Structure formats: C-alpha cells, structure tokens
Amino acid sequence: MRKNSIKNTRINGEVQRELSNIIRGEIKDPRINPLTSVVAVEVAPDLKTCKAYISVLGDEESQKNTLTGLRSAEGYIRRELARTINLRNTPEIRFILDQSIEYGVNMSKLIDNVNKESAAKADVSLESADLAEGGDNE
Structure with a gap:
C-alpha cells in the first residue's frame, strides 16, 4: 500500500475523527486543555504507528500539560480506537504538538x-x- 493511497487517506480521516471524539468527550484528565484539537493524523501504511498532530489553544504550560496528559492516556485512547475502528492492527499513537x-x-x-x-x-x-x-x- 502506497503512503498516499486512497485507503490510507480514508484511514487517516477516520482515525482523526475518532481521536477527536475520544479526546473531546471521553478523557477526564484535568491536565488536558478543553480547547485541544487534532489537526492531522498520519497512519503508517502497515498500520503499526500513527502520528497525531494536535493543537492546543493556550500558553506553553497548558500545551505541555496537555501533551503529558495525552501521553499518559495513550493506552486508553488506543483501546477506545480499537473498539470504534475495525482495523487489522490498532496503531501505536505518538502525539506531536502542532505549532x-x-x-x-x-x-x-x-x-x-x-x-x-x-x-x-x-x-x-x-x-x-x-x-x-x-x-x-x-
């Protein structure tokens, strides 16, 4: 599967939508800023890894806290992603702050x-x- 194939583009969009829903509605961590959005998602063609670019509206401290909170909730987020999206492999998510x-x-x-x-x-x-x-x- 090529990196920019139609299938990969669809998977990226679906993972982005579900990640947004999970971060917005299901995570109760107080470190995560309520104004956090998933800007883009890049799922590797083998579906093993995923880069999630997030944007946080707030100061630098708020951005650091949000990244820390998301990294600590990675297991939960991955499990919820596996539950909502039917993929052969559920990708391991890396959160990257998008500036x-x-x-x-x-x-x-x-x-x-x-x-x-x-x-x-x-x-x-x-x-x-x-x-x-x-x-x-x-």
Whole structure:
C-alpha cells in the first residue's frame, strides 16, 4: 500500500475523527486543555504507528500539560480506537504538538503591522506632497 493511497487517506480521516471524539468527550484528565484539537493524523501504511498532530489553544504550560496528559492516556485512547475502528492492527499513537496555527497567527500579525506602517508612510508622503503643491499655487 502506497503512503498516499486512497485507503490510507480514508484511514487517516477516520482515525482523526475518532481521536477527536475520544479526546473531546471521553478523557477526564484535568491536565488536558478543553480547547485541544487534532489537526492531522498520519497512519503508517502497515498500520503499526500513527502520528497525531494536535493543537492546543493556550500558553506553553497548558500545551505541555496537555501533551503529558495525552501521553499518559495513550493506552486508553488506543483501546477506545480499537473498539470504534475495525482495523487489522490498532496503531501505536505518538502525539506531536502542532505549532502551525500559532505560527500562522503570528505571521498574520506581522503582515498587518507592515501594512499599517506602509499605509502610515504613504499618508505622510501624500500630506507632504499636498503641502508642496499648495505652496506653489499661492
């Protein structure tokens, strides 16, 4: 089975959906932030391992605590995954913190700041040009 085959893509989507449901509704660990989402899942073609990319809305401490809580609940999560998804092998899950959303927000803020600065410079240059033209007309 190729890595990006249709079957593997379907399995990735199904595992992602079930992982989201398990993390959101069934785990009662107080370390896990309620605003935790599963961004992407990559199940290996042999169905032995799985990388789950998660995003946590909160500070660094909250992200660390959530990862610790998820890693301690790995056995339970894997068992629930085996119960809900009928696969030959239930993959061993590795949780990886995904920083892409936070990175995107920071880049967006930087772009907005640059746009504001360039707009302010353009306004200043227009005002100085208007003053220079006004001085010639008098």
